[in-house]
Amino acid sequence: xxxxxxxxxxxxxxxxxxxxxxxxxxxxxxxxxxxxxxxxxxxxxxxxxxxxxxxxxxxxxxxxxxxxxxxxxxxxxxxxxxxxxxxxxxxxxxxxxxxxxxxxxxxxxxxxxxxxxxxxxxxxxxxxxxxxxxxxxxxxxxxxxxxxxxxxxxxxxxxxxxxxxxxxxxxxxxxxxxxxxxxxxxxxxxxxxxxxxxxxxxxxxxxxx
Numbered sequence: 001x002x003x004x005x006x007x008x009x010x011x012x013x014x015x016x017x018x019x020x021x022x023x024x025x026x027x028x029x030x031x032x033x034x035x036x037x038x039x040x041x042x043x044x045x046x047x048x049x050x051x052x053x054x055x056x057x058x059x060x061x062x063x064x065x066x067x068x069x070x071x072x073x074x075x076x077x078x079x080x081x082x083x084x085x086x087x088x089x090x091x092x093x094x095x096x097x098x099x100x101x102x103x104x105x106x107x108x109x110x111x112x113x114x115x116x117x118x119x120x121x122x123x124x125x126x127x128x129x130x131x132x133x134x135x136x137x138x139x140x141x142x143x144x145x146x147x148x149x150x151x152x153x154x155x156x157x158x159x160x161x162x163x164x165x166x167x168x169x170x171x172x173x174x175x176x177x178x179x180x181x182x183x184x185x186x187x188x189x190x191x192x193x194x195x196x197x198x199x200x201x202x203x204x205x206x207x208x209x
Contacts, residue, residue: 039088079165
């Protein structure tokens, strides 16, 4: 009986010690994760109804056939687009040379739930499910997000020229992601347990956040 009680006591001590280590590690990791920074990069390979506009500057630069195809698509109330939106991630955490505690870590993002806004209008939602490592330091990690939506569905009040100018402003030769916003909620792994950010964060192209 004494041996059984001793075994139970030792097991309880082990559990308490393991729990303390897990809690300390979790708190430290969560504290470090708040320093992760995100920013929108470019919108690449922008395809509008099978027409790649990545090298197109204005609607007038479209070929006659492509222009007719896109005009007909808008007339039929459908203009599907697809592109890759790049999220830039920085992990500035570093270990102090005179510190005994390690805050130098590579962040592991298990997944990202996201919501895309165009001109502040909510459009589509999705998830990045491939784990991503964001190393410590000055290196920027690019996280590609594949996006597809129908512009007419969300901007049907606009005419053909306005919709195409919107597409070109995002994915054309002079395009940028300045008219986009991505609300995202990353999920990270701590001791094998996935933990999601408590709220969605706004990611834009002007600055790291």
